[in-house]
Amino acid sequence: MPSVSFEHVRKRFGDSTVVEDFDLVVADGELLVLVGGSGSGKSTVLRMVAGLEEVTSGTIRIDQRDVTPLPPRERDVAMVFQDYGLYPHMTVRENLSLGLRLRKIPRQEIDRRVTWAAGTLGLAPLLDRKPKQLSGGQRQRVAMGRAMVREPKVFLFDEPLSNLDAGLRAQMRIEIGGLQRRLKVTTIYVTHDQVEAMTLGDRIVVLADGRIQQVGRPIELYRAPVNRFVAGFIGTPPMNFVEGGLREDNGQVFFIAEGFSIKVPRGETAKAMEPLTLGIRPEDLCVDSSGDRSVEAARPGEALTGRVVLVERLGGTPCASRPARARTRPAGASPRPGRDGH
Amino acid sequence: MKTLRRIGLYAGLTLAALTFIYPFLWMASSTFKPPSEVGTLALIPDQITLDNYRTMWARAPFGRALVNSTLVATTITLAVLVLGSMTAYAMARLQFRGRPALNAATLAVLLVPGQLTLIPLYTLIVQLGWIDMYAALIVPYLFNATAILMLRQFFLQIPQSLIDAARMDGMSELRILFTIFWPLSKPVLSIVAIFTFMGSWNEVLWPLLVVRDQQLMTLPQLLTVFALGGGAGSVGVSLASAMVLVVPVVIAYMFLQRNFIESMAGAGIKG
Numbered sequence: 366m367p368s369v370s371f372e373h374v375r376k377r378f379g380d381s382t383v384v385e386d387f388d389l390v391v392a393d394g395e396l397l398v399l400v401g402g403s404g405s406g407k408s409t410v411l412r413m414v415a416g417l418e419e420v421t422s423g424t425i426r427i428d429q430r431d432v433t434p435l436p437p438r439e440r441d442v443a444m445v446f447q448d449y450g451l452y453p454h455m456t457v458r459e460n461l462s463l464g465l466r467l468r469k470i471p472r473q474e475i476d477r478r479v480t481w482a483a484g485t486l487g488l489a490p491l492l493d494r495k496p497k498q499l500s501g502g503q504r505q506r507v508a509m510g511r512a513m514v515r516e517p518k519v520f521l522f523d524e525p526l527s528n529l530d531a532g533l534r535a536q537m538r539i540e541i542g543g544l545q546r547r548l549k550v551t552t553i554y555v556t557h558d559q560v561e562a563m564t565l566g567d568r569i570v571v572l573a574d575g576r577i578q579q580v581g582r583p584i585e586l587y588r589a590p591v592n593r594f595v596a597g598f599i600g601t602p603p604m605n606f607v608e609g610g611l612r613e614d615n616g617q618v619f620f621i622a623e624g625f626s627i628k629v630p631r632g633e634t635a636k637a638m639e640p641l642t643l644g645i646r647p648e649d650l651c652v653d654s655s656g657d658r659s660v661e662a663a664r665p666g667e668a669l670t671g672r673v674v675l676v677e678r679l680g681g682t683p684c685a686s687r688p689a690r691a692r693t694r695p696a697g698a699s700p701r702p703g704r705d706g707h
Numbered sequence: 708m709k710t711l712r713r714i715g716l717y718a719g720l721t722l723a724a725l726t727f728i729y730p731f732l733w734m735a736s737s738t739f740k741p742p743s744e745v746g747t748l749a750l751i752p753d754q755i756t757l758d759n760y761r762t763m764w765a766r767a768p769f770g771r772a773l774v775n776s777t778l779v780a781t782t783i784t785l786a787v788l789v790l791g792s793m794t795a796y797a798m799a800r801l802q803f804r805g806r807p808a809l810n811a812a813t814l815a816v817l818l819v820p821g822q823l824t825l826i827p828l829y830t831l832i833v834q835l836g837w838i839d840m841y842a843a844l845i846v847p848y849l850f851n852a853t854a855i856l857m858l859r860q861f862f863l864q865i866p867q868s869l870i871d872a873a874r875m876d877g878m879s880e881l882r883i884l885f886t887i888f889w890p891l892s893k894p895v896l897s898i899v900a901i902f903t904f905m906g907s908w909n910e911v912l913w914p915l916l917v918v919r920d921q922q923l924m925t926l927p928q929l930l931t932v933f934a935l936g937g938g939a940g941s942v943g944v945s946l947a948s949a950m951v952l953v954v955p956v957v958i959a960y961m962f963l964q965r966n967f968i969e970s971m972a973g974a975g976i977k978g
Contacts (some may be wrong), residue, residue, distance in 0.1 A: 417871050438877035450868030454890040464876035511872075 366564040368393040368551035369414065369519055374423035376409055376575075378445045384575045387423070392693050394549040396542075398566030400556055400598070406575035407555045411521050414553060415444050426520055429536040438467075443512035443522040448528060449504045451496040451511075457483075461510050475514075487546070502533045509544070520545070520552040538564060559599050563587070571636065596644050605650075607643045625669045713901045731953075738947040746945050750758060762940070767933045769951060777927040777955070780907040786849040786894060787903045791883040794850070795858035796884045800870060801834035810859075816852040829916055844925065846909060854899045861895040886933060897963040905956050926952050 369391040376384040379693060386405040391397045399407040414420040414425060416437035425433050432440045443464075453459050465475045483489045495649040496504055505525060512520055525541070526534045542565050545552050556562055562569050563583045571578040571586065571594070579586055579595045590596035596604050609622030611629070617628045620643045629643070653668070729750075737745050738759050740752040763769055797803070798810055812892060828847055837843040873883045889896065914928040924932070928953055934945045 396740070412871075414876060417873075417874065437874045442875075444871070444875050446868040446872060448866060448868050450872035451870070452869065452887060467877040511876075 367429060368395070370424075370426045371410075371551065372424040372426070373431050374410070374413065374425060375407070375421045376413060376418065384591045387575075387577060389577065390571065391551055391553060394551055396545050396552045396554060396565060396567045398554045398556060398562040398569045399572060400559055400562040401572035401578075402500045402557060402567055402598075405572040407557075407572050408523055409553045409575075410572075411444075411553060413439075414519065415442055415521055416440050417444075421477055421655075441515040441520040442521055442525065443509045443515040445505075445512050445525045445579055446494075447524040447556065449496070451504060451507055453496050456493050456495055457488060457499070457507050457510075459481045460496070460507055461488075461514050464511065464515055473580075478514040478516070479510075482513045485513070486510050490631075491536070501529050504536060505529065505537055507607040509541070513544075513548070518551065522549050522552065522554040522662070524556055525554075526556070527558070531662050534561075541565065560601060563599070571598060573590075573598075593642060593644070600646060601678055608640065609643060610639055627669065628667060709854060732808060734946050735950060737943060738950045740943060742941050742943055743944075745941070759941070759943040760951075761950070762944045763933075763947045766940075766944075767929055767948075768924075769929065769948065770861070771922055771925045772924050772929040773951065773955075775841075775844075775923060776908055779841065780904050781927055783848045783907045784900050784904045786845075787851045787854050790849060791851055791854040791898070791899065792858050792862075792884060792889070792892070795855050795862055796880070796888060799859045799862035800857070801880065813852050813855055817856070825913070825916070832917055838917055839920045839923055841923070844914055844923075847913070851899075851903060857895055857899055858892070862893055865891060901960055901963055904959050904973050908952075908956055925937075 371387045372391045374380065374384060374387040376450045377392075383404075387406075387410060399410055409418060413420050414427075415494050416432070416435060416439075420433050423433075424431055427440060427442065452463070455463065458479060461479045462475050465478065470478075479492070480489075483492055484511060486508055488503070491499060491503060491507075496507065499507065508525070522541070523607055526537050528539060538561055540553075545565075547653075554565060555566075566583055568580060569583055569586055570580045573594050581589075581593045583599075586595060586599045590599060593606065595608065607620070609620050609621045609692050612621050620629045620641070623642070627643070650669075652673070654669055654673075732750055733748070736750050736752060739755045739757070740747075741754055744752055744754065754913050771819065794813075798813070812823060813948050832838060832843045832847075835842075837846075850903070855869050869887055869891075870883055878886065908925075909927055910925070911927045914925045918924055920930065921929070921932075930948045933948060
């Protein structure tokens with residue numbers, strides 16, 4: 366049974382359309398990640414599920430029930446906000462239990478759920494503290510606990526890790542992933558960070574300008590992006606793009622760009638010298654820093670010549686940049702700036 | 708050299724502080740002086756007496772006026788806080804047709820001097836038959852544009868995620884206002900409360916226009932009638948009645964002033 370379904374959902378703010386024809390089904394227990402740049406409409410989609418934004422047209426269903434006209438409290442969803450949204454004047458315990466008290470849940474049941482969430486998230490010693498007495502990570506856990514105690518049908522996460530430092534972000538990412546798998550609650554997770562999207566999502570939806578660009582498992586998006594936006598968005602360092610065209614020579618197909626040519630597999634037909642974009646993942650390139658130009662002559666169409674102008678040492682993976690019109694970020698060897706490479 | 712400069716600075720500041728506080732202390736101490744001592748500049752009376760207060764209380768219904776003033780000022784302050792914050796919340800955080808016009812209209816009200824509306828307002832009160840009624844003292848002050856704009860500005864700074872979280876938790880807009888916004892807005896609520904209370908407490912002109920019955924007069928009104936009408940008879944009695952007027956405001960200020968500095972807003976969000 367589908368847990369959340371969007372049927373041609375559209376959202377307009379005044380004259381501008383921020384979400385256009387959003388049509389998607391999120392399976393029961395699935396962790397779906399909405400990813401995209403600023404202004405792509407991902408948070409708006411999430412807020413429409415929460416009931417915090419009205420839908421201009423279309424329908425949103427949760428467990429087949431049309432929730433489009435319902436206020437947030439009647440939707441049985443819980444949300445974790447980017448800046449946590451904890452009530453500063455209440456203790457952790459009060460923050461966790463307020464939603465339940467407003468729903469007139471019996472006191473014993475409230476205590477049971479608060480104890481369970483606090484135990485699961487390691488918040489038990491902090492229950493009588495106020496948010497300002499907690500670290501960023503602890504506040505994030507309280508925000509998650511507040512969603513958990515509600516035992517909702519759907520969890521909504523709106524860039525929950527973007528205010529944490531890199532180390533804590535990685536740790537919390539693992540915790541969120543583990544928690545979601547344990548609880549098996551349908552989750553929609555919004556992020557602009559494609560690493561978060563790749564590591565957390567069962568499926569990823571890539572959004573740009575309010576439109577779905579591609580939906581699929583992380584590896585599908587990485588290996589078979591349907592357009593240049595998805596290709597460039599997914600993957601770190603990002604894919605290299607080179608403008609050029611095809612030419613056939615002695616039964617072999619070459620991609621010709623200004624300054625180099627490279628042999629490509631014969632695939633979809635393309636007219637000779639029709640403007641095309643070649644995308645190359647950085648890890649599909651390697652640097653030969655010997656300076657031996659005979660390599661290029663011996664294996665035509667398999668080597669690019671250029672001068673490395675910048676090396677970003679990321680630890681295990683150095684990143685080399687070449688100042689070509691065809692910008693590339695090859696990786697794999699240990700290049701040095703100022704040396705010729707192929 | 709640095710120490711000398713510091714000593715000079717503190718001496719100057721102390722002198723300035725004394726300049727401000729001395730008249731008030733002199734007034735307070737003079738209310739306990741017999742008529743023969745009132746003319747002196749000394750702060751500590753040679754002989755302490757409560758005669759000025761007894762005389763004041765006997766000559767005019769100051770007890771009743773104190774009750775009237777308290778009732779009027781407290782009602783107006785509570786109304787301005789409750790109704791003002793409801794209006795400010797709507798203007799700051801709700802989307803509705805005509806919101807920009809409401810904002811502009813509220814701002815425009817500030818540009819109209821109060822004296823300009825006295826006559827139309829007086830005519831209205833006469834037409835309503837509210838002369839010599841508490842309603843005439845209270846109703847025209849239930850809404851206060853300055854308070855609304857101050858509260859609106861403060862409410863605009865409260866993070867949207869708190870409102871969203873409260874809505875997800877199942878709160879109505881009124882509940883969000885009083886359960887979430889009010890506790891976070893103590894500083895601005897205190898300022899609005901003190902200014903409204905003081906403004907209402909010290910108001911003389913309007914009560915003089917709409918109340919003639921001595922039993923309904925507010926304290927400053929009665930004090931004006933009493934002192935200017937020659938009812939006081941002596942400076943000591945006039946000062947005693949002025950003291951009765953000032954003390955509640957000072958108490959209210961002491962009660963609320965710690966909230967001026969303390970602000971909890973922002974503690975539950977990132978950072």
